[in-house]
Every structure is written in structure tokens, then in C-alpha cells.
Amino acid sequence: MAGEIPDLIAHARTGTGKGAARQARRDGMVPGIVYGGENDPLPINIPFNVLLKRLKAGRFLSTLFNLKVEGQDDVRVICRGVQRDVVKDLPTHVDFMRLKRTSRVNLFIHVQIEGEDVAPGIKKGGVITHIRTEVELIVTAGDIPDHITLDVSKGEIGDVYHISDVKLPEGARAVIDRDFVIANIAAPAGLGGGSSDDDAAEAEDTAEE
Numbered sequence: 251m252a253g254e255i256p257d258l259i260a261h262a263r264t265g266t267g268k269g270a271a272r273q274a275r276r277d278g279m280v281p282g283i284v285y286g287g288e289n290d291p292l293p294i295n296i297p298f299n300v301l302l303k304r305l306k307a308g309r310f311l312s313t314l315f316n317l318k319v320e321g322q323d324d325v326r327v328i329c330r331g332v333q334r335d336v337v338k339d340l341p342t343h344v345d346f347m348r349l350k351r352t353s354r355v356n357l358f359i360h361v362q363i364e365g366e367d368v369a370p371g372i373k374k375g376g377v378i379t380h381i382r383t384e385v386e387l388i389v390t391a392g393d394i395p396d397h398i399t400l401d402v403s404k405g406e407i408g409d410v411y412h413i414s415d416v417k418l419p420e421g422a423r424a425v426i427d428r429d430f431v432i433a434n435i436a437a438p439a440g441l442g443g444g445s446s447d448d449d450a451a452e453a454e455d456t457a458e459e
Contacts, residue, residue: 255326258315259300262322263293271343280341284317284327287348294319294346301341305332312357314394317346326391328355351392356425358384359395361416361432365403375438376407382432385413386425395419400432410434 263270263281270293271281279295294317304310310329317327327346335342349355361383366372385398398416402409412429424430 255314255316257318258296258304258327259318260294260296262319263295266293275342280344282344282346284325284346284348287325287350289348292319292322296344298341301344305341309360312359312394314349314391315346326351328357328391349391351390353391354388355391356386356388357394359387359389360384360397361400362397363400363402363433365401365405369402369405369435371406371409371435372402374407376405376435377438378402378405379434379436380432381434382430385416385432387418387422388425389419389422393419393421395422402433402435405435407435407437 260282261279263274265273274281274295275298277295278298280298280301282294282296284292284294304313310332313328315327315329317325326349328349329344330347331345332341333343334340361380363378363380366378369376369378372378387398389395398418400411400416402411405411410431411433412431413424413426414429416432418424
């Protein structure tokens, strides 16, 4: 499960509108807004280098942060959008939503596959194919998992793994109702005998959703 909620330090932004946002960028900040809950929207600035480091670390949109702004109570937030420069692909604005620990949110959670080193099918030359590297789950804000785990340690060539093969965290469920494919173990190239045509079609359909 998720560990300690990381702090994200920001500064209250005086003034609103394009002028204040442009000034923030000139000062090495990325303007943003915090909305939701019972409080009014709060304009903020985040140091550009801090935000860029967080973005490069990955999973920014599925990380719960403890937002710290001087003069304000700490609040749990989750990012709901990052605007980027169309040429440089650098962040120009960021939106955060306030959350309570009991809030239910949709997040894409990373799928971690374990047991590949001992799976009989892979030892015979089979190849694990990741159909979904992330799965959208409905989770509680106070208990967001870092990842979900798919165990393929007993997998044979031709085995297909669905979301029902993963033990989800308590209180979490997949957004998609049907039992979709996450991964499969395919036969070595040229040998055939892997997943059936129906399984392959289902996997392709899943990947296109």
C-alpha cells in the first residue's frame, strides 16, 4: 500500500488572471489552482524545478500529496490536470483537487508482475505480454496503493490473466465492470501454440479501450 503521503510545498499566489500567471513563470514558478471541498479556490505557485522533478518521477496524477501553503491548513490534494507548453512540453499550469481521507477517486494504478523468473511457461521460452501496465481503479484517498500485483509464478504458455486474478486492495475496485485481460504468456516466436484466437481478440479489444 501507499507509504507516507509526500509533502508538496507551494506558495499562495497574489492576483489572478494571465498577468499574474505570466509573472509567476518569469519568477521560476508554475501557477496553479486548488479547488474542491468547502473552501474557495486557492491560487498557488509551485517552484518549477520542484514540479518538474515530481513529473519526471512518474505517477504524478495518481499520487496523493499533502499540500503545504504558508498561512493555510495542510490539505490532501490530487492533481487533476497539468497544462504544458505545446512546443517545449514543459508544465505551464497545474490543477489540484482537495480530498478527504474518505473521498473516493478514480486513479490509474501501476500493474506490477511478479514470478516471471520461476514461471514454468517462461522457463520453456514463453514471453509475458503486458496488455495493461496500468489499471483504472476506484480507491479511497486515504489508502491509495503504489501498485497492484499480478503473480504469474505458476504460469504456462497460453495462460491469460484477467483483473480477477489480481487481489485488489480492500475497498478498491476496477472502473471497468467486465473481467478484462491484463497479461498473457505467449509461445516463443515461430512455435505457435500460444493464446487462442478468442483470447488474442479479447486482449486486442482491451488494449484499445
